Every structure is written in structure tokens, then in C-alpha cells.
Amino acid sequence: MIELAAQRCQLPRWRDRLQSADEAAALIHDGMTVGMSGFTRAGEAKQVPLALARRAEHEPFQITLMTGASLGHDTDGILADAGVLARRMPFQVDRRLRAAINRGEVMFVDSHLSEMSEQLRHDQLGALDIAVIEAVAITADGGIVPTASVGNSASFAAQADKVIIEFNVAAPEALIGLHDIYVPAKRPGRQPIPISAPDTRIGTPYIPVDPDKIAAIVLTQEQDSPADITPANEATQRIAEHLIGFFESEVAAGRMSLSLMPLQAGIGSVANAVLHGLMAGPFEDLTMYSEVLQDSTFELLDHGTLRFASASAITLSDAYGAKVWNNLERYRDRVVLRPQELSNHPGMSRRLGVIAINTAIEFDIYGNVNSTHINGTHMMNGIGGSGDFARNSHLSIFVTTSTARGGALSSVVPFVSHVDHVEHDVDILVTEHGLADLRGLAPRERARVIIDRCADPVYRPALAAYFDNACARGGHTPHCLEQALAWHVAAQRDGSMRALVDQPT
């Protein structure tokens, strides 16, 4: 490994800083705040977290763990099970960590992905003790070339007292030059971020780091976890078709060109289906300004429909991963990875006019969206970047299948059990049944459209009955408050909302 590392490390006397993962992990003490690389399973620190879990077996301690977004390799689950996590932010997708969060054992601070590093920079989250960042190369000045994600690593490196580098000799060398690192200045006095298109480059291809802060270099050679891709099914295919039909109608109405606007797509099978579907349409010269690039992005690049993609991470399936990582040169001029503060920046979403496509757990008849909580109480993953993009986008689109658990739960409800995206932030809702265009509509108008276009036909009469009864009581946003959450109470009690169908409220 050392020979491979030597080829990509220009830092003088770097061998003096080599440590085992256990030695490096010993720099992390009880009560510390640690910032680690990693965003949607890409480019995460891999060895030091495991060493922390090992140490916790015989020496209990707890830390606050910050990352870019989710980690792969069950890292969050392993750390949660080891009892290492007192506090976790800004996002996670791990089954075991989620259980610990919902038991109230880990304090999870669910945050907009663009915002945490801003709070950190202005000392609103306490001091950052140590950063652990995966690198594919190290420059002569100590600069870190990150791997498949940038995430919050640039801010972590700037803010932390000490930096541990996980030097991954198995990461593709072609990653070098793919990144564009720019960190907004501390306020006041900040200048505008000079990005005017997805392909604008404004920074350096490495994360600047004070070499005196590099406390350890740990060699690794493990690959990122592959993306978990749920294959497209009939429902996701229909959702994609509705959305692509809508894009075509927007073009026909003269509201967008065939290049649309820069696309953002949350992770998952619907996003993949939509992007895949764009290949068949009349679209051309597309761009993405997103947070993560999946298989479908590279499929679209190969096909030529997509001209350029900007994001903070690349997360691929095993099959596609081999294809992309072995041919990265082919994409070099058409892909850029940025800090998540820039990929998800609300001002960029507004300036570029992003089309934001994100997944909802449920939405209500007035267009409020729940992206995070089951029955209003139990956390799934977190808000992630959906809020960063949705509020300031050209089009704020939320997609979901109309039911869950084999039809037992309606994804369209009278009153969402948790709100992540307020009615003011939602333009378009899509399920396999249809698309609701809410632009310029008042709540009472939204309700009719959402029930008719998006709800499963089985649940439509009960939703319409709720709405009619509510309208009889009046109000801008009519509700029968004593029945508003009855659908979720039934779901908690019976595991099903079908009782509401048989006896409409």
C-alpha cells in the first residue's frame, strides 16, 4: 500500500505521519466532536470509525459525529451498536442507528445539508475537534484530494483542530481533478459565489489543509459500498412518465427549452426512472445541479442527452461502478464534485432555477409534505437536501407511490403527521395515478386536484368526504381537527388506514 500511496502523495515526510487506524482513533476522546467525510455512501472514512467501535468494546466513550450525509459499510449501525454516538448530524440512513434514534438514545439533529457547515463556521455548534477525511491524493502543501464525495470535508478540514487522513490507495486516480473546492468566507464581508451555470469552476481541485494540522495518515484500500438500487417497477415507471409528460407540456407552453433547467434528483428508484426516461424524450443538452449522481446520470451522459452534471457525490451500483470508475477520463470534462454547501446552496437553486425532484413519505390534501417521519414520530432518514432545493427551485416536485404496505397506507392524507416542506414550497405532486400542478392554486383548489390526481382510488372517497366536511366548517385551509390525524392513529393501531375507507370521517 505504501508504494501506491507514494505515487499520489507529495507531502514531504508523510511517512512520519502514518498510523494504524487504532492509533489514529486514539486521538479521539470522549466528548469530542468529530467531522467525517462521506455523503450518500460515497467517500466516507472507513477505518477510523471501525477502530472507534472496537475501542468502545473495552473503553466506553461517546462523540458527536458530523458527516456530509449518509455513510456506507454499516458504519453508522456499527457505531450506534457500540454506543459511540451521543449525537449525530445532519443525516443518516442506517437501520440500527435509526432504531437508536427512535429509542431516544442518540440525539439526531436532522438538518438541511447546506446549512450545517455554515453553523459550524460561525461557532453555533461548538468546536470541531477532529476531522477524518478520505483522500485519493495529498498535495505537497497538505491539500487533500477527496474521493467520491466532497460533502462537508472542506469545511471540516478548515474548522477542525486536527485532521486525520484516510488515504485510500484503491480509489481511482482519475478522481484527481474532478473536484472543485470553494468554501464561502465567514460573514460579514462575503462576496457572491461566482457560479452562473452547473459547469462553472471556481475553486481548487483539492481541499486546502494546514499541514501542521495533519495528525495522522491511515492507509486503506476498501471500496465504497455500492448503491442500493431498487429496480424500477410499474409504479415508479408511471411516475416517471407523468413527470416527463409534464416536462414536455412545459416546453410546449414555452416555459422551458428542450434543455429544461438544471435537474436535481434525490436518491432512489423514482429519480433513476425519471432520468432514464429522459433519454426517450425530445430533450437535449440537459444539465444537473444535484447533490448526488447515480447510475442514471452516467447513463444519460453516455447517451449524450446530458451535457454536464454537478453534485457533491457519486454513488453507483456495483455493475455501473466498474464501468464508470474504470473510464472516469471519459467523464472528466462533464462532471464536477463540489462541497455540499455549494451543491445544495439555496441561492444557487434560485439563481440557476433548479428542477428539484424529491421523494415524499406522504403529503396532505393541501400540499404539505412529510419527508422524514413515520406516523409523525419515528425518523426514517432525515430531510437531507430536499429543503435546500425545493424552496428555491424553478419547480419543486415531490413524488411517491400513492400507497405503501401493499395498499394499507395512503400516501395522501388529510393532514400530514410531520411537515418538512410547507405548502408554500411545493409546486408539483406526482404518484403513479397522476400529477397535480399546484402552481397559483389556493388550498381549497389544491385539495380537489390532489385528491383527484394523486390519491389511490380506494382512498379518494374518504379523502373527499373529509374535505367536504371540513369545508362545511369554513376556513382558508379547512380541517376537522378532531379527525385530522385519525388516519395515522389507525395506522399506528392497525398497521392500516383501511378503516377510514370503510367508515369515512
Added chain:
Amino acid sequence: MIELAAQRCQLPRWRDRLQSADEAAALIHDGMTVGMSGFTRAGEAKQVPLALARRAEHEPFQITLMTGASLGHDTDGILADAGVLARRMPFQVDRRLRAAINRGEVMFVDSHLSEMSEQLRHDQLGALDIAVIEAVAITADGGIVPTASVGNSASFAAQADKVIIEFNVAAPEALIGLHDIYVPAKRPGRQPIPISAPDTRIGTPYIPVDPDKIAAIVLTQEQDSPADITPANEATQRIAEHLIGFFESEVAAGRMSLSLMPLQAGIGSVANAVLHGLMAGPFEDLTMYSEVLQDSTFELLDHGTLRFASASAITLSDAYGAKVWNNLERYRDRVVLRPQELSNHPGMSRRLGVIAINTAIEFDIYGNVNSTHINGTHMMNGIGGSGDFARNSHLSIFVTTSTARGGALSSVVPFVSHVDHVEHDVDILVTEHGLADLRGLAPRERARVIIDRCADPVYRPALAAYFDNACARGGHTPHCLEQALAWHVAAQRDGSMRALVDQPT
């Protein structure tokens, strides 16, 4: 009036376009969309709307009315009573219009104030037929110098097929030069907005208008309605004290200088009390980057504590109005009025690091804020600019008295009946009882702090009982769903939440 107008009108042959308000109003037909100037009772079109209401007495017709924000002179109420309003956006504060909205007669599209003109520009709200804009002067090229607000007028003038100018000869001539008009380009291809501080000027002192679009000039001489200022009372005074103490502690912790960050303050007595209170503190060289400037802004400018104020409107009480309008020269270099798209721009709030202070109707134990709805159903005013500022601010602060209706209603509830600001967007909550600093806290931690610091002592045991029962059921955000809205159900039924105190849920 014509002589006064002639002194401020450079447009050739402008007299040919003079019309009475009734003649100009005749340009507006049934089904049209009309954009009128006016923002927080400042600078609104005054004669044409009244002419519309008169005409509707004998000739029923309806329009979609867009403005900057709220109108004075009971204009919204008069139009609502006359049945002229089919649809209204993005904001209102009128008692009679509100009643019509809550009866479902007027379709109110409650929108982020920075966003409507963006949607209009990209043809997402249909065509704008006519703009009606109040002016203090007209340039030789037809440029409109607006009066006490800019609001959406620059976008309306650019988008509308025809423009009616209400030329207000009573508006202070000193307003000329106060405005800075810059309208973001249509996307794609937009460049960064080059504002880096509240006092950056980037545009023209007038709204550019194609002179061929000026269909009518109507002379007026009516003043703006004065601001309705509720005097400070003990509760608002305490809220201001908590907040100023917090600012001092932030300075002591090194997180801000004595100049703080640019301040945004919603309209109302708490905002006035906070700004007033800043005079007594150690603060210096303050700035504002807000949507509306009230009496307290000019008080702070006079006192010297405030160096510069940027906003989209000036709304003053009668007493302060005379003082300011007759001495506007004194403030010329220290105040700028911008389009609301810039004053409220989410990218500006993030770039400048605005301290956003807005009023809540209620918030819940997890920090979700309701700014708009009574009992989740009945609209008060609208979200206004609070969402524009809060999400991307340096500090997102919401204030309210801990109870309403003489203690019958708690402003701290288990579950808000409507969400305008999600938990992810709220840093600080303040009532007269104290201040809850939520930064970096998970929901279960937030609940303890909010109940202990912000709730009225009468309601604390019931809130704590709810929270304890909910925690026993588990979850990241524990709730007892079947009881979550019981407080509002009681409020609807009894006009009071006191039943919950006597019998904690």
C-alpha cells in the same frame, strides 16, 4: 395637481395620457390579472382600486390581484366587499378580505414574498395584463420613481402588457434617489446578484418602463395609511430584553461583533421594542437588511446606533411619518429601498447572515412554527417574508407572547395546527418568560427547553405531561397522535385551552 406633476414628470406629452381613475380602471376587464404597487401599507395604488370597486356596483367582474404585500386604506376590504377579487396573492392583512378568504370566496395564494415575481417572470402564474404603480416622478424615458415601497412593482412593470401610473403629487420629492432597482434576469444564464453588504447599490433609482406600455396616468394626492402600532407592553418589553441579552451573550462568546449581523424584523410591536432596546445596549454600527422599515428604524438611525437600513418599504406611524418625510434628506445616504425579490432574497439572507426576527402565532414543543393559521384552518395574514428570511438566516428567531386571549390560549402547544416554519428552520424561540436556544439540539432536547423557558407556567405541567407520555411511546419526535391536536379542538369548542390544564393529556 397638474402643475405639481409637471415639476416631476419628464416624459414627453405625458398630459396626453392623463385619465381619471374611472377611465383608467376601465382598462381592467373581467378575468384579468392585475399587479398593483403596495407593500405593508406603503406606496400602494390608491385611486384605481377604488374606481374598480365603484364600477363593480353596477357591473360585476372579478380579477386576480397581485401586490407587493399588504395594502392600506382598507383597499383589500373594499375590493373584497365589492366582489372584485377572485384571487389574491401573495399577502394581505385586511379584516374583511380575511373573512372572505376564510369563507372560501376569495382564492388566496399565500406565498413567500421573494418568490411570486420569480414565478411570474417564468410564466408560472399566467400572464399579467395590467400593472398599476404609484409614482413620485416619471423620467423622460417613462421610468417610474416609486413612492414609499418598491415591492413587486419593477417586475409588474416589466411583465405587464399595460402600465397605469398613479402619479402621487403629494409624495415627498425627497424619495427620488432613495430606490435601487435591479431585477434578476430570466433563467437560465442569470449572473450573481452583486450585493455584498446592506448598503451596496446595484441598479437604477427608477423602474425602467417601455413608454409605449404606459396606458394611463392618474393624478392623486393621498398619503399612505399610517402604520398601526400597538404600543409596547410589559410582555413585549420582556421579549425584547431576553433577545438583547442573548445578542450580548453571542457577542461575549465571540460569535458576533458589536455590529451583530444585518437585522431583519417583521412588522409589529415586538420588533419595534427589540429595535428600540438596541439603543440602550453596547451595540454600534448596526445595519438592517429587512423588508420594511418602521418608526424604530429611524429612531435607531437618529440615535446613531444604526448605520444603514435596506428594505422594500417604509411604513411609519402618523407621528413619526411627519418627522421622517419632512426630513428625508437626512436619511438619504443611509436608507435604500429595493424590489422585494432582493430585500427578501434567500441567497442574500445566507450571504449577508441576516438575523431574522419574526412573529409566531404559536409554536410547538419541537420548534415547528405556525405564522398564519388560527386553529389550523383560518388564515390571519399570510407567511409574508418570514420564510424567505428564516431558513437562510444567521439566526432564525421567532417571538410571541406565551399566551393569547388573556391566557385562554397557550402559544406553546404539543403540535402546531399548521406549519409554516419547520423545526429545521428555527434557531431561537422567545416569549416573555424566556428564550430557548435550539441550535444543535435534537427534538427531545428541544422540548424540555421550550417548555421550561417559553411556555406560560400555567401550561407547563400539561405540556410536560404530554411530552412524558409521548416519550414513553418512543420515536425521534415523540407524540400521542390522538391527543396531539386536542389543545386546538378545545380552543375551537371552548375558546380556551384551559381544559387541558385541569386534565392533562
